Amino acid sequence: MFMDTTDIDKVFQKFPNQKREDLIPILQAVQDEFGYLSSEVINEVGRYLGMSENKIYGVATFYDNFRFTSRGRHHFRLCHGTACHVAGASTILKELEKLIKVSEGETGEDGLFSLEVVSCMGACGLAPLIQVNDKFYTNITLDSLKEIVVSIRKKDKASI
Numbered sequence: 332m333f334m335d336t337t338d339i340d341k342v343f344q345k346f347p348n349q350k351r352e353d354l355i356p357i358l359q360a361v362q363d364e365f366g367y368l369s370s371e372v373i374n375e376v377g378r379y380l381g382m383s384e385n386k387i388y389g390v391a392t393f394y395d396n397f398r399f400t401s402r403g404r405h406h407f408r409l410c411h412g413t414a415c416h417v418a419g420a421s422t423i424l425k426e427l428e429k430l431i432k433v434s435e436g437e438t439g440e441d442g443l444f445s446l447e448v449v450s451c452m453g454a455c456g457l458a459p460l461i462q463v464n465d466k467f468y469t470n471i472t473l474d475s476l477k478e479i480v481v482s483i484r485k486k487d488k489a490s491i
Contacts, residue, residue, distance in 0.1 A: 338364060339375050349380055358391055367398040395449075403438045403445035405483050407431065408462040412451030418458040424448065426473050427461075430480045443487065 342360045346353045357380070361372050368391055370384075377384045391397040407427060411420045428434055431444040438445035454460055457469035461479075468479055 339372065343379050351380060351382065354380060354382070354387065354390055355394075358387075358397060362397060367401050369399075401438055401442070401445075403433070403443050404487065405443060405463055406445045406447065408447045408449050408452070410452040410454070410458070410460050410462075411448045412455065412458075414455035414458040415452075415460065420459045422473070423459050423461070423471055423476060426476055427480075430477060 339361065342357065342364050345360060346357050354376070357376055358368060361376060362368055365372055373384050373387050373391070376382075377387050380387075391399075409415075409420060409424055409427065411424070424435065427446065431439065431446065433439045433444045433446045435446050435448050452460060452462065452467075454467070454469065457467075459471045460467060460469045461471055461476075462468075463479065463483065468475070471479075
């Protein structure tokens with residue numbers, strides 16, 4: 332990712348004191364701006380705070396909410412909590428990987444889809460469920476999963 336340093340400088344302006352305790356809020360703000368934490372971004376944050384990249388990676392990798400790769404335009408989050416697992420989340424995952432041609436934790440080369448498996452979404456009575464960007468789909472079956480993916484592909488093509 333090519334980064335315009337004026338973009339990251341705008342984020343840094345929100346944290347003028349350059350304190351180590353601002354690391355997590357800075358990482359959150361930078362991720363909001365760029366979509367993920369690239370090695371270039373980590374390097375700039377380290378330079379700004381006077382911290383090593385290893386220390387920053389150590390903190391960022393501890394938390395699930397930080398990403399180190401870009402997301403697709405349509406980001407799938409599949410719940411794999413106990414209720415979803417019992418309701419067939421593993422089968423849904425295998426089928427989803429086939430349908431979108433993306434493996435867990437990856438983003439497709441075309442940038443259309445990315446896939447993340449999460450431990451619980453807190454909607455056990457609606458299992459299994461997936462989230463695509465900001466929309467939730469519940470009681471997923473293999474048929475409804477296929478319909479979701481086909482619908483997203485159609486909408487995406489129409490918006491281009």
